[in-house]
Amino acid sequence: MNPSKGTSCFFVGVLCSVLLGFPGNLGSAPSRKEKFFTSRSVHYEILSDVDEELCRKAAARLEQAFQCFRTALPYQKSPHTRLKVRIFSTKEKFDEYNQSVHRAKDPHRSFVYHHYERESAKCEVVAFVKSEAELMAGLQHEAFHQYFRSIIDYPPQWVNEGLAEYFEVVVIDENRRFVSRPAPWLQKWRTEKKRLGSNTTVLIPVKDLMSFSKEEWEEQSNSYCESWALVYFFLHSDHAEWKKRFTAYLAALKSGSPREDNTRLAMKAAFTGANFEELERLLVEFMEGL
Numbered sequence: 001m002n003p004s005k006g007t008s009c010f011f012v013g014v015l016c017s018v019l020l021g022f023p024g025n026l027g028s029a030p031s032r033k034e035k036f037f038t039s040r041s042v043h044y045e046i047l048s049d050v051d052e053e054l055c056r057k058a059a060a061r062l063e064q065a066f067q068c069f070r071t072a073l074p075y076q077k078s079p080h081t082r083l084k085v086r087i088f089s090t091k092e093k094f095d096e097y098n099q100s101v102h103r104a105k106d107p108h109r110s111f112v113y114h115h116y117e118r119e120s121a122k123c124e125v126v127a128f129v130k131s132e133a134e135l136m137a138g139l140q141h142e143a144f145h146q147y148f149r150s151i152i153d154y155p156p157q158w159v160n161e162g163l164a165e166y167f168e169v170v171v172i173d174e175n176r177r178f179v180s181r182p183a184p185w186l187q188k189w190r191t192e193k194k195r196l197g198s199n200t201t202v203l204i205p206v207k208d209l210m211s212f213s214k215e216e217w218e219e220q221s222n223s224y225c226e227s228w229a230l231v232y233f234f235l236h237s238d239h240a241e242w243k244k245r246f247t248a249y250l251a252a253l254k255s256g257s258p259r260e261d262n263t264r265l266a267m268k269a270a271f272t273g274a275n276f277e278e279l280e281r282l283l284v285e286f287m288e289g290l
């Protein structure tokens with residue numbers, strides 16, 4: 001099935017106002033006061049030390065991505081406050097801010113979303129300038145985590161990352177439909193399948209992937225790749241039974257529940273009695289047909 005079919009999205013008017021300001025008061029302030037530009041849209045507040053133009057561009061792009069999140073997922077709830085995104089001009093400033101304000105122990109390799117349960121004003125995506133394409137893709141990835149976790153504080157790891165990878169490459173086409181192009185993960189899937197040999201069905205048994213703790217998931221070399229593939233299959237294959245189960249799975253996740261409970265209970269609610277061997281066979285067939 002063409003990924004663009006069956007999903008449509010209408011733009012909301014993007015109201016941007018640009019103000020000069022300073023970083024929000026979050027924990028202890030950074031050591032040096034920076035001048036920050038701000039752009040506010042319907043759902044986002046973008047802050048950056050770069051310029052107004054970047055703030056406006058990021059806000060417009062993330063409003064589009066937000067409509068894609070809302071269209072693809074079964075949640076009606078909207079975040080209570082504007083979602084905050086902060087973009088630094090350099091990696092050094094990004095590291096300094098994460099350490100001083102968010103108490104990050106080690107420098108983050110790339111963009112990050114900081115989540116604080118029941119303290120939405122403190123939650124924010126923090127990024128730094130890369131090429132425009134990389135910046136926007138990275139922002140869409142982290143903004144998805146921010147949106148999802150504004151609804152479900154601790155989602156199962158595979159679905160949080162699988163969906164973030166899916167939305168990282170989402171674009172709005174000329175007919176205002178959203179299209180998530182097969183990510184570079186498709187190439188990786190094919191390469192890994194070849195490397196593992198013809199007897200392999202999937203890279204990681206699907207039931208294991210969906211049951212892993214965050215730590216177990218992070219130990220697997222193919223966890224991003226297969227999580228993306230599974231999400232892509234659930235959202236775009238023609239197999240209605242699996243799509244229905246995936247929607248029920250997302251709907252079964254609870255806002256304040258620990259990650260272990262969400263991982264176990266959503267699986268029980270939506271995949272009890274599921275034939276995982278059949279799912280793996282269909283997943284491989286689908287990936288090979290893309």
Ligand SMILES: [Zn+2]
Nearest residue numbers: 141145161164
């Ligand atoms: Zn992520």
